Amino acid sequence: MKPFLIEWVFKGHLVRVPSFGVFLASAFSFAYFWSLRNARKLSLESKHVEKLFLLILLSSIAGGRLFHVLFEEPRFYWSHLSKIPAVWEGGFTFYGAMLCSLGAILLYCRIYGLSSGKVLDLVATSTLMSLSIGRIGCFLAGCCWGKTCSLPWAVTYTHPEAFNSLKGLSVHPTQLYESLGAFLLFFLCQRNLFSRHIPGETGLIALFGYALLRFLVEWFRGDTYRGFIGDGFLSYAQVISIVIGTLALVGWTRLKQHHKLF
Numbered sequence: 001m002k003p004f005l006i007e008w009v010f011k012g013h014l015v016r017v018p019s020f021g022v023f024l025a026s027a028f029s030f031a032y033f034w035s036l037r038n039a040r041k042l043s044l045e046s047k048h049v050e051k052l053f054l055l056i057l058l059s060s061i062a063g064g065r066l067f068h069v070l071f072e073e074p075r076f077y078w079s080h081l082s083k084i085p086a087v088w089e090g091g092f093t094f095y096g097a098m099l100c101s102l103g104a105i106l107l108y109c110r111i112y113g114l115s116s117g118k119v120l121d122l123v124a125t126s127t128l129m130s131l132s133i134g135r136i137g138c139f140l141a142g143c144c145w146g147k148t149c150s151l152p153w154a155v156t157y158t159h160p161e162a163f164n165s166l167k168g169l170s171v172h173p174t175q176l177y178e179s180l181g182a183f184l185l186f187f188l189c190q191r192n193l194f195s196r197h198i199p200g201e202t203g204l205i206a207l208f209g210y211a212l213l214r215f216l217v218e219w220f221r222g223d224t225y226r227g228f229i230g231d232g233f234l235s236y237a238q239v240i241s242i243v244i245g246t247l248a249l250v251g252w253t254r255l256k257q258h259h260k261l262f
Contacts, residue, residue, distance in 0.1 A: 001140045003161050023137025024087070027130035028057055034126040041194060042118055049122075052108060056123070059104040060097035061087060067096020071236060072226045091143065093226075094131060095214075095240050117200025121193055124206035128186040131210075132179045139175035146172025147222040165223070172220040181213040198259050204252040211245030214238075 006017040032053045039049045068091045069077045069084055077084050105123060109116040138144045139155075142162030154170035164171070185206060193202045218238045227236040 001142055001155065001157060001159065001162060003141045003159055003163070005140070019140035020092075020137040020143070021087075023140070024092070024134055027134040027137075028053075030133060031056075031126040031130040034129065035122055038122050038125060038193065042122055044114075044118060044122060048112065048114065048119075052105065052119070052123070055104050055108055056101045060101045061092075063100020064092040064094065064097030066100075067093040071096075093237075094134075095237055098127075099240075115199055117198075117203065120200060120203030124203040125186060125190045125193060128182045128189060128206055128210070132182040132186065135175045135179035135182065139173060139179070143223070144175050144178075145222050146174035146177075146220045149220075171222055174217055174220050174222075177220065178213065178217050181217070182210065185209045185213065198255060200255055201252065204248045204255065207248035208245050208252065211241040211248065215241040215245070 001019075003019055004016040005019045005022050006015075008015055032049070035049045035053065036046055039046060065084070065087050072093065073091070101123075102120075105119055106116055108114070109119050135144070142157050142159070142164035145157065145164040145166060148166060148169050149172050150170060151172070153173065155173045156170050157164035157167050160167075188209065189202050189206045192205060215238050218235050218241070221235070228234065229236065229239060
């Protein structure tokens with residue numbers, strides 16, 4: 001595809017703007033402004049959005065990168081330590097970012113006495129859309145590629161610096177599958193947030209919906225370096241999806257039962 005959105009020569013030096021970095025920055029920017037919009041409707045002070053944004057930004061970048069480094073390609077990074085902080089070059093796992101951010105959010109809510117349900121609802125919608133935007137960056141950069149296929153919508157990576165290791169072969173555009181799924185989940189959760197809102201419900205729907213989406217998309221992924229268990233039957237992401245999806249479903253069921261009692 002197009003790992004660099006812009007390439008030009010300036011005073012004899014090649015200047016390139018990486019696609020993944022641009023879309024990652026766009027995703028975080030959207031998340032911030034959309035959270036400010038929703039915070040007013042949820043009666044949450046904007047100062048908390050500002051603090052949470054910085055906290056989520058740092059924790060998600062750290063968690064997403066470390067999960068990739070420690071579980072997906074530890075041998076490569078052990079030999080190339082200087083590459084660990086280079087997130088603009090790709091290698092960023094959403095589950096690592098999400099789990100680290102969730103821990104940071106819950107800690108923040110405990111310190112400031114905020115409703116963790118409301119805050120998770122607030123973060124859920126903006127995160128889904130930012131994920132949808134970020135996956136387009138993955139698609140252009142070539143990371144998170146799919147298995148080979150002969151479908152009409154298959155894509156072929158030919159750029160020598162694309163992250164895809166199956167260059168010249170037609171593969172599933174798994175990044176776009178996930179981008180579209182996250183986009184649809186965003187609208188579902190945004191509607192739930194203000195139509196029949198029970199604090200915590202939107203966040204749980206988002207967690208369950210994404211866990212299901214990710215579990216399905218993983219069957220079409222072709223980047224086998226990301227780690228598997230059970231003799232290659234399930235990827236790490238699928239195992240995490242099962243755990244998160246189950247916990248979210250149980251939590252949602254209990255939340256609905258509790259709401260009916262009161």
